[in-house]
Structure formats: structure tokens, C-alpha cells
Amino acid sequence: MLDILHQYGVMFLIGSWPNGPIGGFAATLILAGLGLTLSFPIAVVLGLARLSPIKPVRWAASAWVIAFRGVPLVMIIFWAYFVVPLLTGTTVPAFLTALCAIVAYESAFLAEIVRAGIQGLPGGQTEAARASGLSYAQTMRHVVLPQALTNMLPSLVNQFVSTIKATSIVYVIGVNEVTFAAQQVNSIELTHALQTYLILAGFYFAACYALSQLAQGLERRLAQRRLGLA
């Protein structure tokens, strides 16, 4: 296994760059990172929209969530591969298509987590904030969302880790990330499939573990601040 890593390490890490687009683990991290940074704000808006007293807003958000939760990610990726060029009229790089699909898919799940966090807060918090004259937006920004998102951190991290692993599916439309790189290595090596895929698993594990540890540290800091021990 070590000699596979030694021989193909660079391919795993950055694909065929600089002789081609950036690929491998770097691409996985970029795709997952962008996917999360874009889907999370959308999810917060969707979560709030799901709780809106304005019916059309609520229905639109619910439709989005139900649609994207009801279909497997691989289907959404295939579908995006054909629909996005039709919508934009130009050819779209596979990476961008994959990113759109992941953002849409994850935003649906994250929206429900955000909604659960908001609904899980005691009603007295919103009442106290509104009673002191804070507007709806100010209440959400300063009182509700800070608490809701902190409470839901374990669930959010769950979904983030799931996103990192979900990027492994995008190889089906030819995006050059670490699963694609592993398949390329495997097609060269042929007889060391187990070792190759163990190395692949190792990359995903490293990323997910690092994220989990980061989140744990953040949770601890937030809990200590609440108790006045920070």
C-alpha cells in the first residue's frame, strides 16, 4: 500500500495538475468546501421560509425541500448534467454542474436542520426579543439563530461530513476528484484494488475526522462561553 501511495500520491492529491484541471483530494476539498459555504446560507433562508406566515413563501420552500430530499443525489447529478446546459445555453464544466447539484441537495437537508433548531428554542426567547422592540429580522439575527445554530451544531456537522462523502459520487459525470483519481490508479495497477480503495477511504476519513474534531472544539468553546467559563 505504501508503494502505491508513493507512486501515485501526487495523482491522488492533485490529479493531473498542472497538466490538466485540478483534481484529486484538492478538488474534493474545494468541491465540498464550496458546496457547504454556498448551501448553508441558502439553507438558513429556506429554514426561515419554511416557518414563514406568508403562504406562498412557505409552499415554495417546502416544495424545494421535499423535491430535493426525495431523489437520490446521483439522479440529481445526472439530471443537472443535462438541464444546466439547457438553462444557461452554454456548455458548463462538469465541476460546476456537480457543485450546483450538491448545493441544491444539501440545502434541502440543512434547511430542515435549521428549522428544527429554530422550533426547538423556547418560545419565550422570541417573545422577549419582540417585546423589547426588536424586529423579526433583528430577533432572528441576534437572538434566535445564534442559539438555534449552536444547538444544532451536532446535526449540522453530521450533514457537512455527509457532504464531503457525497462528493465521491460526482465522478459519474467525469469530475476529476479523489474517487476518480483512485479509479484511474486502479485501472493502471489492476491487481491492487483493495489497497487503492483503502487509501481512498483514508483520504475521506482524514477530511471527515478533521471536520468532526473542529466541530467538537467549537461546541466546547460555545458551551464554555454560555457558562461564563471562557
Added chain:
Amino acid sequence: MLEFSNVDKWYGDYRALDGINAQVAAGEVVVVCGPSGSGKSTMIRTVNRLEPIQGGVIRVEGRDVHDRGCDINALRARIGFVFQQFNLFPHLSVRENVMLSPVKVGGMRPDEAEALARELLEKVGLAHKIDAMPANLSGGQQQRVAIARALAQRPPILLFDEPTSALDPEMVGEVLAVMKQLARDGMTMLVVTHEMGFARDVADRIWFMDQGRILEDTTPQAFFTAPAHPRAQRFLSDVLRTDDVTGAMVPAGQMAPAAHAARCAA
């Protein structure tokens, strides 16, 4: 300052408020008492529209609170509300809790708001806790911070919804002391409470409610010595007992002074 005109409220088929007609003048302290389920908390929550009403008009400073042109946030900033469950914001320090409304709603500069926060926390006796988090405070301390937070809005009227009901008896005194001081300073207050001692000592008027109606609207003197309505008479006999020797009213659950003296002598 505050006026209820024929206020009706329904929860589905259940009539929570039935033709409420009452006024609170500027500088008055009005205590609302009555049995559970009488609509006291519901009534006080309709003032700043935490609860909607189905009929009648509520006026604060002469303005109809349900008027289309009324800016609900500006109105609520003019009304200080103290909750039974304190409802401090646990992710913010005491200082930040008190500063939030003046800065975000009142547009005050942060350094001015901090000075205001210090002054108000001094007033409620918690200046030394300005950097604490709500989780570090006892119930009585949290409620006093909640009062400071309401005062930070510089409101002309304060509403209290059973402010001491969630506190253990030792802490009730410290919160009532703050409220008594506010009353002495001339604040207009509407207080829903079961603390009859506070009502007798501080209230200018008492409203007795039952089944969504105000049955009595009199001075504490009149209310405690000779309540007119039979329901009020029954309420007072349950809540207070007259001590045999001194003739003083003693809240139920406390030992009468005569009995206590006899117990000590034996």
C-alpha cells in the same frame, strides 16, 4: 397611559377576555389578581400584542395598538415587559442582554448603552454581575436583570406578568424590593401577581379578575377590608387568613403571628 375598551378575546370557542374596560393612569401602580385561568396573563399580554384580540380597543399613550399605521416595534420599545420565566438571552452576557434593545432598537451608541446598563444594574443591585452569563445567576438575580433589561428601553410603562411566581420564597423578596423602589420613583406599572403583601403595600388600585372579567376595580384598602363581589370574598378567604390576636391578614401557608408566638413560648 393605558386603556382597555370592551376588549374581547377568544381561543376558538373559549372566551378568555370578556368586555374588559379599565384604565391605568400615568404614575399609577395597578395590581391584577385572581384565580388561575381568570385571564390575567392573557390580558396583560394583549397590551403589546403578544396575544391578538378579537374585539375592542387597547390604547397606549392615546394610540390604538392595533391601528394599521402603528409601528409595532416602536410601540413595543415603549412598553417594558417582565416575564414569569425571565427569558434572558443565555448566549449573551448580562451587559449584552441589557444593551441589546437600546443599541439595536433605540439606536444608542454602544458606549452610551453600556453606561446605561451599568446605571440600571446598579439600581437593581447587580452591578458586580455585569460580566456574568445568565447561567451563572440565581433566579432572583436573573429576574432583576430582566427588570434592568426592560428599564433600558426607558419605557413610560412597565408590565409584569407574575414576576415572582417562578422564584423560591427567599428570592421573591429581592425582586419585590426592586419593584417597590420603581413604584416609589413614580413608574407606571401593571403587575399580575399573587403577592398580596406587595399589592397591599404598593398598589394604587387592584383589579380582581375571574373568568375573563374584571369583577373589582378598587383601592387596596377597600379590596382587602370589604370586597364587594362574592367571588372576591371567596378568593381572599382562601388566600389570606385573619390572625386571631393582632387582626392582621396573613397569607395562607404562613404561620399566624399569635400561633407563632405561642409555639415559641411552649
